[in-house]
Amino acid sequence: MSKPNFGGLDWIKFIVALMVVANHTGPFLSYSATADFVLSNLLTRIAVPVFFMTAGYLFYRKLTGDPAKDRKTLYGYMRRTGKLYLIAIVLYIPLNVYKGYFSDSFTVYSLFKDIVFDGTFYHLWYLPALMLGLLITYVIDRMKSMNAMLAVAGGLYVVGLLGDSYYGILPSGSGITRVYAGMFTVFDYTRNGFFYAPIFLALGAWAAKHPSPARSPMANATLFACSLGMMVLEGSILHAFDIPRHDSMYIFALPATYFLFHWAMQWKVRSSKTFREWRVWVYILHPIAIVLVRGGAEATHLERLFIANSLLHFAAVCLVSVGMSAVTVWAVENQRKRKHRPSRFVLEQS
Template sequence: MAKISHGEVDRFKLIAAILVIAIHTGPFISYSPSADFILTGIVARLAVPFFFMASGYFFFGRMKGEKAQERAALKRFMLRIGLLYGAGFLMYLPLNVYAGHFNEPWSIASLAKDIVFDGTFYHLWYLPALMTGTCIVYWLRAKTTDRYVLVVASVLYVFALLGDSYYGLAAQIGFLSSFYDHLFEWFDYTRGGIGFAPLYIALGASAANRDEKSRSGNWYAAAFLVSMGLLLAEGIVLHEAGYPRHDSMYIALVPAVYALFRLLLTWGGRERRFMRQASTWVYMLHPLAIVLIRGIAKLTGLEPVLVKDSLVHFLAVTALSMLLSSAVVFLAGIRRTKVANKIPGTDRAWAEINLEHLDHNLRELKNALPPSTQIMAVVKAEAYGHGSIRIAKRLYRAGVRCFAVAEIDEGIKLRRKGVRGEILILGYTPTHRLGDVVRFRLTQTAVSANDAERLQAFGKKIKVHIKIDTGMNRLGEPYDDTERVLSMYRHSRLKVTGTFSHLAAADSLEQEDVAFTRMQIERFESIVRQVRAVGFRPGMVHLQSSYGILNYSELNLDVARPGIALYGLLSSECDRIRADVDLRPVLTLKARVTRVNGVRAGESVGYGRSFTAPLDCKVATVSIGYADGIPRELPERGGCVLIHGQRARIVGKMCMDQMMVDVTDINDVRQGDPVTLIGQDGENRITAGEIAEMAGTITNEVVSALGARVSRIFI
């Protein structure tokens, strides 16, 4: 299950933000205007298209064809960028007032033009362009294929190109000259959300949905270098000819940006959240840094150095922009931590359940299956420890209409909390509880022919699924006793709405296990054919659980029953799968530091004095233990937690309610700090699979074992 890393994309986004500073400060203008033009008029023009392409890649890369989910994602995106634009508008409003921008005559039309097209400050045009371009590409993708989206976006790009760096060419053609003259009576530029942004956003969307594994990093590197050579030649020739009205757009810029982006994807690298966030704020804050540097220079008499020396001016503005941006990112992180600390249920130990990841995993699994195959979500054992009620309701909203539980009380709980759809009890229900099966409109599994006779004898109509044993030897009537299987369909009080079996070794791709699974599939399909041949209706036919989907997705059955995969996990991280799916873990497990204590060399920690400090060290106590479902053997097997993004080894014996960790090498650990046991913190991650491997078990057990004292926080 390959996962693309985006660390180098994050890194270049920060470089791109610095290139934007270069455009607005002219680093070499006091040394060599020609060199400055090559940098700011050509090379640095990679920056904004790269931003557009990255936005298209990450936004549309999450789209999997679910219309309601896509519309909701678009609304969230527009709101987020709109709020950022609003913050920028307010931030630079005093400068606009000081510059006399509002002293000029204005109208509703001119105000709308400034807000929607030009931006209310010279760099803010990017944000409305991003919103407009994203909406255009979203609408086009809803109407046609990626290829035609690129064709339409290219036509719009040519239109804008002729009003930008190729304006001199358009000015020589009568009707085009007249058209652009009229256009520029209303607009300042053709670069923007209509002509400029859509092509790069569409390229990003295309890159997110296109498999180009055959292209190597060397291929993209060569393509980038060739494109940059053409770009430099194009920019210089146009500049010498005096064509540009503005120099934001070039023909060779398109392949250069695309090749660069794909090259960075092939390089991968660890994700760099700080660089990603800082790049946004460098872009937003650098005009403020320009004003501040000029003000400081004037007050200190350092204008000859800080302003008139263009390179020093650029470096000073860049340094101040980075400082301001780092402060914003840091303060935002502190605020998020404080908000998180105030969330009810996060006082001791809690699991954060990412419902967007659940939606994503559902889409991935559905896309792996034939279009006609429906999903029966397995939500037994509190949805594998994730919280069955909220999980089932979220999945119902996403279109799931069938659920599976292990026993009757799990089904009743769902019904009492308002969960609709069919709820199948996978296991045995004793006779004295069959009235509740009927009362709560549950579907019971007939686990054998004898069991079907028992259900018939109950005397009331019961909806059932017939279980066939095809080789698991756990539940079900053996497949080869055809007469006994058929007898289960003859009972007058049993309303058969489904027939199913279970694959014993679908998680293995070893030759013998694949052969056994194929044999189970043939046995199941054969008995279903026989059921139909004698005139019985088997109802919805289902066989695949998670690994049946991931390794045998070609089966064209009515329903599939994902369990652990729905929650973004494989039972073991060593498992190989055939399906090309991107599963995202839904659960993150956290607790808190309750005490930090210095331990001298030779002192012991915890029960049985199992850990003795070899040197002076710091030990933090964490508010979670084996009664919360954490495997007790983790300390002896090298188990760790994450604090401040760094690994801290568990020391001493695991306690019922607490554990101790070595934080000697982690700075500023304090009481109340969050501790991550499963999930990501900064650059580091601990997976449920890592814990399962240490404990000698599978991820199913790790997450399902999380106790009731662990609060579930749904995000």
């Protein structure tokens, strides 16, 4: 795979990382409730599926078919993701204390639910979802086939849809609603690693193992735009009839993600490891940036600009998030260099 293709993935993941920030800040809220709903509640729902599909693609393209080597690749990926998740959990303990997370409702069971499914902070659910979803797709692929992986993942997504954006179509008081009520004692949303992540990881796996369709960039862009438009229409209709329990999962998110991925693979831009790592930390750190922007605005009496003005608030959070990410990547890279740098004694003896 050529570097420009990976550069496209780097850029699209950075863009959708900023869309996640938009989802949590409401850029148009002080201008138009309708425009903000379309952006923050509909268009941004393409962001996490892109993360999952690119993760599936990059993981499955490394697999060789050798069971021992592939297990080693899986364990390495899970270990790195788990380490990042642990760092993020610790990082957000102060904010959790401030929010009252460790109140009387806090139990060992609630902690287990959050660590495995919901995340210990509102955006951290993505990391356990990635690990669980990857484990599910990997096991199915090894036991059956990639077609079976897609079929099972698709079935899980349908179950997830009925617990998310399509929950309102379930008959009230029926047996199936009681089943979902039981499920919601184990996790808060079906937007998790069991029902949500596998299908997008499977689409990425399919893209890694099968030749890219011979479509022009314009064709992929058009198909993406049409699919995204249908997703916006889908979400608008569902909300108009007050059907969603939550609004993370949509049917047309599948083709929209698929075509956006293949379009991004055709972008002729350079790949950058540093830029790629910024995206990771923008996602991890942006809630802290939200707190810093709000606190800074209050301390300087600039609430009218950076809190009341939703667009400026969004822009400020993005800038602070990117700045914090750049500093974090720089610090990690310097620590890595110092760790691998030969000691003075070794240099003197050489």
